[in-house]
Amino acid sequence: MSVRKPLRRLAITAAALLPLTALAGQDEFCEGYYRGYFEGYKRSSGSIFDPSIPLCPLMPRKSPRDPKDDAEHGYELGWDQGWQEGQRRFR
Numbered sequence: 001m002s003v004r005k006p007l008r009r010l011a012i013t014a015a016a017l018l019p020l021t022a023l024a025g026q027d028e029f030c031e032g033y034y035r036g037y038f039e040g041y042k043r044s045s046g047s048i049f050d051p052s053i054p055l056c057p058l059m060p061r062k063s064p065r066d067p068k069d070d071a072e073h074g075y076e077l078g079w080d081q082g083w084q085e086g087q088r089r090f091r
Contacts, residue, residue, distance in 0.1 A: 030056035032071035036078030037085075044086030051082065 033056045041051040059070065060077070067073050 026056075026059055026070075028070040029059040029074035032074030032076075033057070033078035034074075036075035036080075037082035038078075040079035040082030041086040042082075044083040045089055047086070047089075051085065054081075 034053055037053050038051060041047075045051075056074075057077075059074070062068075062073060067076065
């Protein structure tokens with residue numbers, strides 16, 4: 001019975017730390033996302049006004065085709081979404 005307590009504590013600690021490891025590259029991803037959204041929006045809309053950038057989404061799982069760098073991955077996703085938003089707003 002004394003072995004179960006340390007195992008339980010270990011399982012609880014691992015479950016608590018797991019979300020933190022999943023968010024390790026989130027800051028770089030969001031920086032790239034914001035930069036990409038801004039540039040994609042401005043290019044597609046042709047507007048002189050700066051866009052209202054939405055909140056950064058959680059970083060999706062990478063496929064083998066995605067860049068290894070988290071910031072570049074965020075940039076590509078942000079650029080695509082910014083481009084689509086710019087098309088909807090001003091065309």
